[in-house]
Amino acid sequence: MRLPIIAGNWKMNTTIDEAVTLVRDMLDKLDRIAGVEKVLCPPFISLSAVRALLLDSSIKLGAQNLHFEQKGAYTGEISPPMLAGLCEYVILGHSERRQYFGETDEIVNRKVKAALKAGLKPILCVGESLSENEAGKTEEIVTRQIKGALAGVDFTRDLVTAYEPIWAIGTGKAATGQQANHTIGLIRHTLSDLYGEPAAQAIRIQYGGSVTGANIAEFISQPEIDGALVGGASLKAPDFISIVQQTADAKQA
Numbered sequence: 001m002r003l004p005i006i007a008g009n010w011k012m013n014t015t016i017d018e019a020v021t022l023v024r025d026m027l028d029k030l031d032r033i034a035g036v037e038k039v040l041c042p043p044f045i046s047l048s049a050v051r052a053l054l055l056d057s058s059i060k061l062g063a064q065n066l067h068f069e070q071k072g073a074y075t076g077e078i079s080p081p082m083l084a085g086l087c088e089y090v091i092l093g094h095s096e097r098r099q100y101f102g103e104t105d106e107i108v109n110r111k112v113k114a115a116l117k118a119g120l121k122p123i124l125c126v127g128e129s130l131s132e133n134e135a136g137k138t139e140e141i142v143t144r145q146i147k148g149a150l151a152g153v154d155f156t157r158d159l160v161t162a163y164e165p166i167w168a169i170g171t172g173k174a175a176t177g178q179q180a181n182h183t184i185g186l187i188r189h190t191l192s193d194l195y196g197e198p199a200a201q202a203i204r205i206q207y208g209g210s211v212t213g214a215n216i217a218e219f220i221s222q223p224e225i226d227g228a229l230v231g232g233a234s235l236k237a238p239d240f241i242s243i244v245q246q247t248a249d250a251k252q253a
Ligand code: PGA
Pocket: 009, 164, 168, 169, 170, 171, 172, 208, 209, 210, 211, 229, 230, 231, 232, 233
């Protein structure tokens, strides 16, 4: 049995004060929900403040990106050793990073390796665009992204993967549970090619893209889907709590 994992990707939202308020609004209720791994990924500048609030809780902390170098002349960047000890997870290869910041499969691969070397757990995102989807290229794209990101990476249970179709992110137009389950099954098949079936069965794969309290049940009831990477709805305490609670209820049922 894979432990379900719900992660909130706050993206470029919240000042430090707003981040602290948001965590305070969800902390007690979220903390009490068992049977689900809960991860908050605020902006870099709020990691320290949020970490202090989460210290005695069951809620984990994640970053949204990192640079693959250890240190040096990379103005404005954050390295893996800076994050290690501060947070446990790091989102890598998000489509917004690929789209707006030119991240290629090769860069994502270097980031995955650097994260693991520093003891950070990657949440590796993959997903196709609308035109790729309509051209029937979903399998080809996600397979290329998974193989590219994991080239030369040994199997580890620390790896989490997220299937996030770009057309579903921030659009309010989520995939159907069946669609997501199908593609996540293909991703698991690719992981099986890379690492063997028992290893592939141990890796958690989330769905992401317009997940809300109103549709999480549809995703979490699917056998291949091990949780969700939540953007917009993770910025509203009641919505995020509801998503985590429904996940706990569904997976324990
Ligand atoms: P969304 O974002 O839930 O706002 O669609 C998901 C993500 O990009 O991780």
